[in-house]
Amino acid sequence: xxxxxxxxxxxxxxxxxxxxxxxxxxxxxxxxxxxxxxxxxxxxxxxxxxxxxxxxxxxxxxxxxxxxxxxxxxxxxxxxxxxxxxxxxxxxxxxxxxxxxxxxxxxx
Amino acid sequence: xxxxxxxxxxxxxxxxxxxxxxxxxxxxxxxxxxxxxxxxxxxxxxxxxxxxxxxxxxxxxxxxxxxxxxxxxxxxxxxxxxxxxxxxxxxxxxxxxxxxxxxxxxxxxxxxxxxxxxxxxxxxxxxxxxxxxxxxxxxxxxxxxxxxxxxxxxxxxxxxxxxxxxxxxxxxxxxxxxxxxxxxxxxxxxxxxxxxxxxxxxxxxxxxxxxxxxxxxxxxxxxxxxxxxxxxxxxxx
Numbered sequence: 001x002x003x004x005x006x007x008x009x010x011x012x013x014x015x016x017x018x019x020x021x022x023x024x025x026x027x028x029x030x031x032x033x034x035x036x037x038x039x040x041x042x043x044x045x046x047x048x049x050x051x052x053x054x055x056x057x058x059x060x061x062x063x064x065x066x067x068x069x070x071x072x073x074x075x076x077x078x079x080x081x082x083x084x085x086x087x088x089x090x091x092x093x094x095x096x097x098x099x100x101x102x103x104x105x106x107x108x
Numbered sequence: 109x110x111x112x113x114x115x116x117x118x119x120x121x122x123x124x125x126x127x128x129x130x131x132x133x134x135x136x137x138x139x140x141x142x143x144x145x146x147x148x149x150x151x152x153x154x155x156x157x158x159x160x161x162x163x164x165x166x167x168x169x170x171x172x173x174x175x176x177x178x179x180x181x182x183x184x185x186x187x188x189x190x191x192x193x194x195x196x197x198x199x200x201x202x203x204x205x206x207x208x209x210x211x212x213x214x215x216x217x218x219x220x221x222x223x224x225x226x227x228x229x230x231x232x233x234x235x236x237x238x239x240x241x242x243x244x245x246x247x248x249x250x251x252x253x254x255x256x257x258x259x260x261x262x263x264x265x266x267x268x269x270x271x272x273x274x275x276x277x278x279x280x281x282x283x284x285x286x287x288x289x290x291x292x293x294x295x296x297x298x299x300x301x302x303x304x305x306x307x308x309x310x311x312x313x314x315x316x317x318x319x320x321x322x323x324x325x326x327x328x329x330x331x332x333x334x335x336x337x338x339x340x341x342x343x344x345x
């Protein structure tokens with residue numbers, strides 16, 4: 001189980017590294033070009049490429065963060081077992097839903 | 109002659125530090141200090157040692173909070189002012205005074221399948237293992253461990269996860285994963301891949317920093333993570 005989680009977290013980290021880079025470069029570009037919120041939304045709305053990119057970003061976060069948190073909670077608070085896994089699955093779903101909602105918000 | 113102020117742990121899990129004054133000598137090791145206390149000041153002091161020359165690994169203790177071989181640690185290397193604090197190795201139950209119970213430590217070697225297993229018999233010819241192969245180089249880099257427990261005592265992951273197999277057992281498993289004569293994989297990889305296995309390591313590198321043999325268990329554990337991942341992707345686990 002943990003070997004699979006470890007591998008998933010590392011693979012998600014690779015995806016995250018690329019996504020964070022693209023996200024930051026895009027933000028810096030938007031700020032330097034003086035784009036307004038309306039202009040940014042004008043470019044993201046209906047753009048399936050950005051929507052897909054942010055969905056991948058959100059998926060990577062939803063995989064990466066709960067696995068890391070699992071190790072922290074297990075070691076710091078000796079919380080182990082099914083209750084921990086259940087709680088972190090719920091946390092992963094929360095991250096995925098909140099992130100997907102944000103991505104949908106700039107797409108629709 | 110100047111004196112050393114030495115605080116030594118006395119008792120078992122419950123106990124206290126007791127202070128002794130020990131004459132300062134030239135080229136004095138921490139083991140010399142402990143031996144002086146036991147021979148001249150308090151014969152009830154319990155501690156372990158055997159070879160005195162860094163071969164047996166039995167004199168590991170915590171000196172000023174850091175796990176070390178006391179026989180190979182000169183007082184000048186570790187003294188703070190004129191004070192020394194000597195305690196049993198951390199992360200192990202204390203039997204008495206400076207003697208830690210190593211049985212749990214070695215049980216974890218067994219749990220990590222640290223025993224060589226082969227289906228070759230004495231009738232088979234010698235296995236030819238080229239020292240130039242990557243596997244042999246990995247094994248060579250980790251093989252000199254003598255099981256002193258310094259890395260285990262230094263490991264913060266062991267401290268917060270007592271089930272964790274620890275650097276020495278995982279280092280041993282890594283040497284066998286790379287031993288082409290051994291046939292205990294992938295069971296061994298399965299044994300070291302659990303919640304208490306190599307994936308619990310956070311790469312603090314305390315084990316590699318303090319290993320008296322200058323081995324790098326952290327690198328061995330990273331190797332195990334790679335090997336387990338590869339086996340997982342191949343569907344062997």
